Amino acid sequence: MFEYAPAPESRSVVDIAGSYGLFIDGAFDGGKDGNVFKTVNPATEEVLAEVAAAGPEDVDRAVAAARRAFGPWSALPGAERAKYLFRIARIIQERSRELAVLESLDNGKPIKESRDVDLPLVAAHFFYYAGWADKLAYAGFGPDPRPIGVAGQVIPWNFPLLMLAWKIAPALATGNTVVLKPAETTPLSALFFADVCRQAELPPGVVNIVTGAGDTGAYLVQHPDVNKVAFTGSTEVGREIARAVSGTAKRLTLELGGKAANIVFDDAPIDQAVEGIVNGIFFNQGHVCCAGSRLLVQESVADELLVSLKRRMATLRVGDPLDKNTDIGAINSAAQLTRITELSEIGASEGAERWSPECTLPDRGFWFAPTIFTGVTQAHRIAREEIFGPVLSVLTFRTPEEAVAKANNTPYGLSAGIWTEKGSRILAVADKLRAGVVWANTFNKFDPASPFGGYKESGYGREGGRHGLEAYLA
Numbered sequence: 001m002f003e004y005a006p007a008p009e010s011r012s013v014v015d016i017a018g019s020y021g022l023f024i025d026g027a028f029d030g031g032k033d034g035n036v037f038k039t040v041n042p043a044t045e046e047v048l049a050e051v052a053a054a055g056p057e058d059v060d061r062a063v064a065a066a067r068r069a070f071g072p073w074s075a076l077p078g079a080e081r082a083k084y085l086f087r088i089a090r091i092i093q094e095r096s097r098e099l100a101v102l103e104s105l106d107n108g109k110p111i112k113e114s115r116d117v118d119l120p121l122v123a124a125h126f127f128y129y130a131g132w133a134d135k136l137a138y139a140g141f142g143p144d145p146r147p148i149g150v151a152g153q154v155i156p157w158n159f160p161l162l163m164l165a166w167k168i169a170p171a172l173a174t175g176n177t178v179v180l181k182p183a184e185t186t187p188l189s190a191l192f193f194a195d196v197c198r199q200a201e202l203p204p205g206v207v208n209i210v211t212g213a214g215d216t217g218a219y220l221v222q223h224p225d226v227n228k229v230a231f232t233g234s235t236e237v238g239r240e241i242a243r244a245v246s247g248t249a250k251r252l253t254l255e256l257g258g259k260a261a262n263i264v265f266d267d268a269p270i271d272q273a274v275e276g277i278v279n280g281i282f283f284n285q286g287h288v289c290c291a292g293s294r295l296l297v298q299e300s301v302a303d304e305l306l307v308s309l310k311r312r313m314a315t316l317r318v319g320d321p322l323d324k325n326t327d328i329g330a331i332n333s334a335a336q337l338t339r340i341t342e343l344s345e346i347g348a349s350e351g352a353e354r355w356s357p358e359c360t361l362p363d364r365g366f367w368f369a370p371t372i373f374t375g376v377t378q379a380h381r382i383a384r385e386e387i388f389g390p391v392l393s394v395l396t397f398r399t400p401e402e403a404v405a406k407a408n409n410t411p412y413g414l415s416a417g418i419w420t421e422k423g424s425r426i427l428a429v430a431d432k433l434r435a436g437v438v439w440a441n442t443f444n445k446f447d448p449a450s451p452f453g454g455y456k457e458s459g460y461g462r463e464g465g466r467h468g469l470e471a472y473l474a
């Protein structure tokens, strides 16, 4: 591997305050009972800021502000709402370098991903839904589609600002108002987004941000004046929320976990497939709900493919997220690192063969080397459970039927990948895969115009595209 000189992005492009309050009714304030929590840089364990932890009364205030704002906001002509969304999109573009550095600091993801993937997609989502705001009557939901009301939205830590965009852009375009709770390990970009809303002169109360842990999320989704709940996170919490919401008039969408199969047939271009496999599981440290965490490779090319995959993995650079050469950054939290470590140990103890390239991990912070397991069978826990880290389980198959059966043998159904030269095989296999998104000869491609969502324990409802409007219309 070539030695590269360090190429760090400047940290000085973002100004992080020592403490942050909640964003309610267009202004920041401390929580009612003064509780705070710390958010750390997972690459160094340095405390970045103290953030208010919202209690029930704070959530009440935020929901009340969203309720007051709902009447006037939903009464605006779509073209007027669109202007605010376009303004937000443009401000995000203008501030994208600052926001990318902030996201890498708080989340641990490599700057080349926050800069080249997260931020452009965040802006694209606001541009895309801005375009829908004045065309809702032509979207196929009847001549006068109406918003639902106040949306309570809870998001995870893996793509903090992007998940916020997926939630807030369609909600606002359709005339709803929102209270959003970011994840407790990555609250900062949502608070900076609050500032973007102020800059865009969005009317107070249309967007409210309440920070805090799971209990804050629980108050929000259970609040009697919330009409729509949108959740992205683990299947376990998703189940709890579904139980809390059932029997109420609330509308619910759930975007949950995954254990995607990435299927490589013997006629696939191996080098291209290897790039797709690497992107599928090591992008964002594998903290990706639709990660290609199960590689299914046709037996006749398995040896050849594994040689190429290992060679490619040996070139991955693990380290400082702000270095522009870094491919794999820090694991988001100590808790997530423990989970990845434990599941990987279980993989080895159950008899799968573990391999990682040689790599030196930094002394401080939370790190995990890119890892593959070969000799994995369907019975292994690493083949069934979501690891949510840079760990790939490799299984083999002989026939397309076996590939499909193995791919579908999971409680999840979020995404899948197919690698083959044959177009007819792509269509035939895609048709049989029980997954919300199927990529062919590519992986982890996102576009605001295409819907995203799961089957089975991966949740229900779609985000993105015209489908994404439906979740926010009465």
Ligand code: NAD
Binding pocket: 154, 155, 156, 157, 158, 159, 181, 182, 183, 184, 212, 213, 214, 215, 216, 217, 218, 219, 221, 232, 233, 234, 235, 237, 238, 240, 241, 254, 255, 256, 257, 258, 288, 289, 290, 386, 388, 414, 454, 458, 459
């Ligand atoms: P998590 O479920 O622990 O937390 C997600 C959010 O829910 C956080 O903001 C958390 O504070 C909040 N929360 C926790 N308990 C709650 C409760 N009882 N009521 C309301 N809110 C509560 O998940 P995580 O560890 O942050 O994220 C990882 C998970 O998210 C993975 O399983 C991943 O697959 C999934 N995910 C799915 C998608 C998708 O689109 N399908 C996208 C990204 C992540």
